[in-house]
Amino acid sequence: MNTDRNGEAADCSGEVSRDSEASTDEPPVAERLDAKRVDRQAAARGGVYALLAALFDEPDESTYRRIAAGDVDATCRDLLDATGLAVETPELTVEDDHETLCARFNDLFTVGYAEYEDRTDGSLDSQGPPVSLYETAYRPEASWNDVNLDLARAYDYFGLEVDQSARDNHDYLPYQLEFAGYLARREAESSADAARARLDLHDRHLHVVAGGLADRIDEEHGTGLYGELADFLDRFVTADQTALAERFEGGDGG
Amino acid sequence: MNRNDTPQNDDERTEKPDREDPEIDGPAVGDPPGDPTDSDGSVSRRGFLEGVGIASLLGIGGASAVGDGLFQMDGLQTVDDPIGDYPYRDWEDLYREEWDWDSVARSTHSVNCTGSCSWNVYVKNGQVWREEQAGDYPRFDESLPDPNPRGCQKGACYTDYVNADQRIKHPLKRVGERGEGQWQRISWDEALTEIAEHVVDEVQDGRYDAISGFTPIPAMSPVSFASGSRLINLLGGVSHSFYDWYSDLPPGQPITWGTQTDNAESADWYNADYIIAWGSNINVTRIPDAKYFLEAAYEGTKRVGVFTDYSQTAIHTDEWISPDSGTDTALALGMARTIVDEELYDEAHLKEQTDMPLLVREDTGKFLRASDVPAVETDADRPEWMLLMVDADGRLREAPGSLGERDGQKDYSKSIDLDFDPRLDAERTVETTDGTVGVRTVWNELRDELAEYDPETVHEETEVGRETYQRVAREFAEAEKAKIIHGKGVNDWYHNDLGNRAIQLLVTLTGNLGEQGTGLDHYVGQEKIWTFHGWKTLSFPTGNVRGVPTTLWTYYHAGILDNTDPDTAAKIRESIDKGWMPVYPEEREDGSRPDPSTMFVWRGNYFNQAKGNVAVEEELWPKLDLVVDINFRMDSTAMYSDIVLPTASHYEKHDLSMTDMHSYVHPFTPAVEPLGESKTDWQIFRELAAKIQEVATERGVDPVQDRKFDRVIDLTTIHDDYVRDWSTDEADALAEDRAACEYILEHSEESNPADSDEQITFADTVEQPQRLLEAGDHWTSDIEEGEAYTPWKDYVQEKNPWPTVTGRQQYYIDHDWFLELGEELPTHKEGPTNTGGDYPMEYNTPHGRWSIHSTWRDSEKLLRLQRGEPVVYLHPEDAAERGIEDGDAVEVFNDLSTVELQAKIYPSSQRGTARMYFAWERFQFPDDTDFNSLVPMYMKPTQLVQYPEDTGEHLYFFPNYWGPTGVNSDVRVDVRKKGGDGE
8 A cells, every 4th residue: 555745545445554665666755854845834833832842841941041031932923923823922921030930830730739629519629730731631531541542542653752761641731732743843844644633633632631721720820921821822722723624624623 | 851960870761961951041043053954954854853943944043042942852752763654544543553561560559558469560652551450479378268369449540640640750949938839840960969968068067867767667668768768877867767656556565575566467367266356447458458357257257346436347247346435455454354254364375475473572563583582593694684483382483584594685595484383373472682572473463453344344434335345255265266456546545555455465365376367466557577687788788777766756856845744744854864765866965956957758748647747847847957858749748848859659660568468578660661850769869879979079078977886977988888788898789779679688588598598589579479488587486388477486386585574475564664654564544634625526537448648648539439528527416416417617626726627427436536537638628737737746655665774675765666656546626617606
């Protein structure tokens, strides 16, 4: 079975091959990328996802200086302009000093302890920080295994794995953002397959965590940069998902 | 981002460099020079896919100053060629590859539940997905139920913790107040450097004994225990006891049997004909072992439960006895009286194995000693500790095996075998160096004491039926093999020692000791480690241990001397002054005593579990300049620390697991890499040792002479000493966790017997749990092929002296403090009154079903099996009196604090008890209180003694053997509806 590099299956067997070496009639893959042939919108979206992945981590001193200097904000605007998506730009600037920003990040996203949702019925958000960076937290109907397995399969299929030197769970938001960025960049260098996969990633996972996280962070006070970032994540994911849905399904991707 | 820049061993995983060096700004504009774009503007396809070159490619580098570091993939990495083809049509494509586990690892859980259950852990894509009971413990006795499987619902969802949102993944430093929850991530190097600088300061200033290390229960993971203990030991710091602090230690056992605790493994329950579960809620707290209790019924074993409530175990017994809480001693002594009065006791056992025939002076209450009686000729080195009996002919005879002829506490070269028939009932006068003195046997003293416990008194005190308890006593005495399974409940009371001694008396009177199916098995925690010598020398390589009784240390530094009754305060001072009990930092030559300055906590939740919690927070905690918690989750101690270091979960490390519930050893093996930047305990403390050595070397510090021990503390070699095998002097031999496991197995009699070629290696344990080969000196019986382990055979069958003053089971203690307090024999006494204030209800905090202490208290899965928040169990009438209905928010309060809880109506309770299954975390209470906030500091002075007072062979401070217990069941409280006027 052959597949072309636009991802169109060349036969109707239903089988999909991942073995590029099996396609003996394909020309050798160039090692350098010709910038002129790159889909700039997809590349920019890939850049936004990569930037989001980096920002949903505690900022080190260098990153903090770039945020504080407005460089990150400017870059995000530049990237957003290039995505072709009509998404309101966020204000990715801070007034916090570095220490306070770190404390804010950890307080929101990493320091976990039980908090009551409703003391009258004993319901408890027991599993961690006020705003989870893990999709499973926003999928009460789904098992942790099912969510993570689905993502593990996806990363694995596209030749990616979690860096075991500092591993995290497969449903960790920065991983999903890195994966979305990776798929966007694959699309940028001419794989429509990857765009289709990104739409499915949105439908199955990323829109859930992005929406859930934005809703959840709205309930918190003093979210600062991260409130802005969470809202932007939700807006951007929704716009990208909608655009992809229109492209592949003629719908809104709901 | 990976900020790990501490030294790594060769075989450790390789780690990506920091994305950005915090000290160096990234490129001001665009991509890093030279990479990944070529001069023709093209970009490496691989680099682009991995996130490099985006800014250049889009030409936005000039407009902003963000380097590519922010775009590069960091958590995901490409394994296959990223420029290869990945055709995709729909999500189903992802599921076409057949599922298979990448690996299955053997591991277990380090949570002091006594379970020590071996599990298989299933791994795919570097992630743990599930666990399953391994179910392959080898059977050693086909007549007993299969030991497999072992495991409970907590263990079955430990994966949730491994993968939990609340895992601590990076070193964190507090940037707000302690407990405020404001943290900043720091690199390992920053964290270790800050700690090392502080430690070097403390040691070089002579305050090494102000450095404390608290970690409990070696048996549940001895390498992890040893990790910090080894470093603390090399630093000259203080290692804390835990068994006594948690009131898990039954003080009656060192008092009566001269032994910390020794128990039959649970399989032996099946060998008994009659079992009393005395406050041991087996079906809740011994889930993997409960089958032996339940299935014994099929063999006709009668099982009696003694519980204040109609507990989860009581419902499965043949008979349930419900004494009023705190009256176990009276019940046991009433039963003892029945056994004695009806002559159901084992006379031969009492004569040979106990102090009952020994003579006591009526003038002083002291034992009659050979040195008291000129007419007695003795060859003993210490006639003052040769105790006397009367033989059938009325002659005074030395009790063989008395301390006076022994070389220390444990001396198997002597025997208690009798070549005469001593009288149990003797009362006469003796010509002593003080003149004519009346003497009588301990037996007669005991009978006088038991006379107080007539059926009417026992019934009045305990509310147990007069006939009922006497019948049970008769049945117990007449059973061929009878056993008591003793729970923790008795230990939580101020007079826990008296309770223990009274219950022990029942197995002693009936001779139910030293053979299969008998004994008093006290299981509270995995307090006793089988592979003792290997663990000990790994944990404390210098051999000089600055151990401290944690109850005394905690309360002393939390200000108990100013907050207790004058007599207790005086006795605490006397005990410290006489050197019976140590407190660190020790008093300096000028009479001053520094405050403790530094505390390391790992594998435990000291701050949450500390009784006297209010004083600990307000008095002790501010004295500590640096609190370091090593943890995989943000528990209460972590929350109140200064630096939190992320540790590997139980499925991410090598270690060993043991328990006295069974006689096997099995391993932890790393199923997956530690999450985030976390490291194993052994790695963490080893790397801290390396950092201390580095800092000390840079500073050029000199070795410090230890004030107490004949050694110098040399910080410039501390890492070398940490990884050196002190038994062979081999350098770097213990750098790795697994090597430490092997060390323990190699240096323990239980796994590498001296008289055998057999040896258990770590690889053997990975293959299958291994039954230990021998029992070393730490145990009182051998491990025998085909038999469940049962203690005390060294004494009962081999007739070696018991490790007590008398060389026998000793129910009479002639220490001055015991005599002064009327506790020379077990007796029922009321506990201290108004503990916590004058309130009508008792406060009881038993072990729960859905957690192991505070672990799993925050597990959503387990919270869904209960009410999901801290709950107080109330009797319906107590609740009704207060206008409380099930599910109401209520306040439990006393003079110390007010704790908000949900009320659960519990008809199985006795009236007057507010019962809260512990150990909820502080952050699970609305007002940041704690289940221990209601518990004041109090301790029993008799547990501060040394005995003999001058030499202390029998009772002496040794961590987890003898020391004051942290008790809490005497506390008084009341309950009111929140928002009501229950004041």
